[in-house]
Amino acid sequence: MEITLNGESRQVPDHSTASQLVETLCLAGKRMAMEINEEIVPRSTFDERVIRDGDKIEIVGAIGGG
């Protein structure tokens, strides 16, 4: 199925969870936050959060700013 990740289309296996996506992206254990379709997905729920076709996912981190 196809999702939009940080503004770009990406194929992910059907029934993937947020955890699996994070693993695939080598972001497991990194400081990051995720929202799916503009809703926060708490890290504690990554294992059970199933990604659906067409989901718009944003993964963000902290960077320097003023």
Add this chain to the structure above:
Amino acid sequence: MNSQIQQNIKPGKDPLTIAGVEYRSRLLVGTGKYQDLYQAKQAIDESGAEIITMAVRRTNIGQSPDEPNLLDIISPDDYTYLPNTAGCYSADEAIRTCRLARELLDGHSLVKLEVLGDEKTLFPDVAETFRAAEVLLKEDFLIMVYTNDDPVAAKRLEEMGCIAVMPLAAPIGSGLGIRNPYNIATIVENANVPILVDAGVGTASDAAIAMELGCDGILMQTAIASAKNPLLMASAMKKAVEAGREAYHAGRIPRKRYAAASSPVDGLFF
């Protein structure tokens, strides 16, 4: 917090209280625009700042996964992070950013809310700022809010429940200094929450002037990071903020048009 001169203040003992936490430093600084994160950390340490801002942006997917991360180099265990909503031009964008920041920092609720209204000046969109603050306050965010140097807007934001109000001194990154000292002084006089000048400071004297007006603190980024020598400017700003604060408490002499001799006239021998 108010314009009354406090006689009992002693040098070096005058903490800034933000959300119930006492800070020794009244200088808040940014973490961006430096050569690298290591220079940022050095500058922060020279400035003595304990509260530092950060931005929330998309993670680079698949690109340089080993690139050092801000929070690894400058640890949230050592500083109080103040995530900002820089780059947000609507209440909705700012609200999303704050929610992501809270998740990113494990439930840390302190945020710097800024909703911009104009790309050229980066002046705040105060109407959208009100709208964002209303939603975020209901979600128990602790909001330090960037706003115009407008005493009415500043008071409204305080009344809504923002824990600190941060009027601009001049446009972000402009270095123009305190463009409207009378409004800043009025905002300070009216306030029951900390007032911090956010944006516009160019050099140490600007910081001192803001503090002499009675501001509780200053938030700055470009003036330090884009100085020719950022570490030296960080040190200068630390001193300017401290000096300005002490001068404010000490109580400046009134301005007079004519001289008042410093040495006695009595005892002159000619």
